[in-house]
Every structure is written in structure tokens, then in C-alpha cells.
Amino acid sequence: MAPGAPLHVSLVAVPGTLSMPVAGLYEVLNAFPVLASFYDDIPEVSPFQVEIVGAEQTTMAAASGLPITIQRAFRDVVSTDIVIVPTMAVDQNWRPGRHPELVEWLQAMHGTGTVLCSACTGLVILAETGLLDGQRATTHWAIEPVVRACFHEVELCLNEVLLTAGQQEELVMSGGGASWQDLVLYLIGRFVSPGASRAMAKFEMLEQHAEGQAPYLPFLPPVQHGDSLIRAAQHWLETHFTDAGPVAGMAAIANLSPRSLERRFRRATGYSPIDYVQRVRIEEAKRRLEQTDAAIDQIGWDVGYQDPAAFRRLFKRIARVTPGAYRRKFAVPDLGQNTTGHLSRPLYPKRSTGGSKSEQPLE
Helix, strand or coil: CCCCCCEEEEEECCCCECHHHHHHHHHHHCCHHHHCCCCCCCCCCCCEEEEEEECCCCEEECCCCCEEECCEEHHHCCCCCEEEECCECCCCCCCCCCCHHHHHHHHHHHHCCCEEEEEHHHHHHHHHCCCCCCCEECCCHHHHHHHHHHCCCCEECCCCCEEEECCCCCEEEECCHHHHHHHHHHHHHHHCCHHHHHHHHHHHCCCCCCCCCHHHCCCCCCCCCCCHHHHHHHHHHCCCCCCCCHHHHHHHHHCCCHHHHHHHHHHHHCCCHHHHHHHHHHHHHHHHHHHCCCCHHHHHHHCCECCHHHHHHHHHHHHCCCHHHHHHHHCCCCCCCCCCCCCCCCCCCCCCCCCCCECCCCC
16 A cells, blocks of 8 residues: 555445445445544545445345445455455355355455454354454354354354454454444544544444443353253243252252253353353343333342342343443333333243242352
8 A cells, every 4th residue: 555545445245245334334434524624533535445346346236135336346356455344144054155256355365464354244254264263253143153163263252342363453353233333433543543433433423332242142041952951950940040049959950969960051051050040130130121110129139139239240240231231221212112122032031939039149
């Protein structure tokens, strides 16, 4: 890149690409001339030259049906500074090999010093290059099974909203959904200035998810593990997670010693029994914070914690925000409406009416 020349950004679009992140990234990176009259930190000449690239120069339908114009075939791009692979439709049957030419081109661009980025599910293409093997990566939580099945060497860190990897931090990944905003603000801060990134965030009202993705991650209990005794314990916990001694209760249901339960439960689910109970309780607390106006301490009591401080501390450790902050972020505005905004299948829809609260909070 010549001194003072704009950075060339190749924004990838392939069949299945979502239009919103493409449009958002394209428009934000081209918005500098508009902002220059409002902020001293914004250069008058755009520091980026953005081009939408794909397999062929054409107009294709995005996953939603909206048109995306491919301005150049990526095979014709022999030099670029930044490549962004944005969100694409990825189902549970996705497997590598769908876009071999794109993967090969990304590998070639990496060899020339290009910064390679993925937004949301675009990670699957970046991971297919092999450049993320042994590296920490993030993406949308919904495709965790796909990434773990297809890319065993990638260390998935779903709590993180933005990660960099590589010796020169030449690999950049953002998490799910609207985290393309975190990505674009990072790129502006890195290649223009932190002040320009702040100004862009203010002008465009872009969200920076400083708390990471943890507040957005649902707890989806792993049940397809093939251990019938552990599944029985999980099923029992669905209606007894507020009981005193829930771990001992699961051991009794599974007819296992505490040590055997610990070993088998962790092998089957990836969680220790105590950690699993904590996450079940906090998930129910999230639901109540979203859907009711009950006091936070009362919610802590209702899900199994007598000590309000212990409940708040545990909630923040798992969700990375306080219960109050979580409620402000996700509470349904009209509490009179029976609108959950939650997963179609409630995790544990009813609280056990039997048993007593744990005398010692699980921490």
C-alpha cells in the first residue's frame, strides 16, 4: 500500500451470505466523508476502499432474497489489505468443501500479508483455511456443533465477542449477529485511530459489546450423549433444581456415588454437576428477569439461593453482567404481554414446588 493510499477492503459475498452485515460493513467503511464535518478525528478522505467480491461479477440473491451486487470476482483480486467474510447461512449439516476456490484465495491473500476477518458464521470459511488451527476463535453460538465437528483444532471461545490471532494479529473474528459492529469499530480503531472509531460509534449509534457474548448465550443442556443414567439425572433436575442438595439428588437418581457421578457427568455433558446446576439456575433467573418484575433478590431465592450476594456474584460470573444490567438489556417492555422473546422450547419451564432452598449456595 502506498503511503496515504486508502486500505483496500474485500468484502466477500457467496451464496447464502446475509445482506445486513454486508450492507452495514460497506456503508460504515464508506461513511467517513459524511462524518468529517462533525468530528476532528474523522479524515476527510475515506481511509478505506471497499469492494464486494465473490465467485463471479454478478448480482446474486442474499439468503433473505435481497440482491447483492458482486463488483469483482475474488480470483481477479491479486492484492488486498483486508478481507472480511461476513455472516452466511450455516445449518447443522454444513461441511467443508463448499467454497474451495474462496478458501484457496484466502490462503493466498494471507501469504501476502492480508488481514483476514470473519463476522459471525463467516468463521467456517476462515477456519477451513487451516490458519486457525491451535488458535482461539469465536462465532455465533448456534453453529458451535458444526465448528467442533469440522474443525477439531480450533479453540472455540464463545464468550468472546472479538478475537485476534496470528503472529501479526492478521486473523480477526467477531461473534454472532450484530457483532459485525464490533469488528468494524475494531478495524477503524486499528487502521485509522481510536478517536475515529469512537466518532463512528457515536454517529452511527453502533454497539460495542464490552461484556462479550456471555449475556446472549443460552444454556442448552447437552442431552445427546448416550449415557442413560446421566440423562435421567438431568431429567430429574429439570423440576428439582431449586432443591437443597441437587447434586446429591442427581447421584441418588442415577444410583451413582458422588465420585462416579462427577466423572460420568463431566464426560457426558462437559460440565461438573455443580457447574451444571449453577447454569440451570442462572438460566431460570434470566428468564424471570426478562419476563417478570420480581425483585432481584426474590428471583435469587426462587431459583435456589438464600444469599443475595452469592446469587449476584454467581450471575455476573456466568453472564458477565449483573442481574440488574441483564434486566435492563433484555426485559420485555410491556410486562402485561405474554411475550417471552425466548427460545421456543423453555429450558425448564416450571420450578419445583417441593424441597427447600440450598443452605449453602453453589459457587
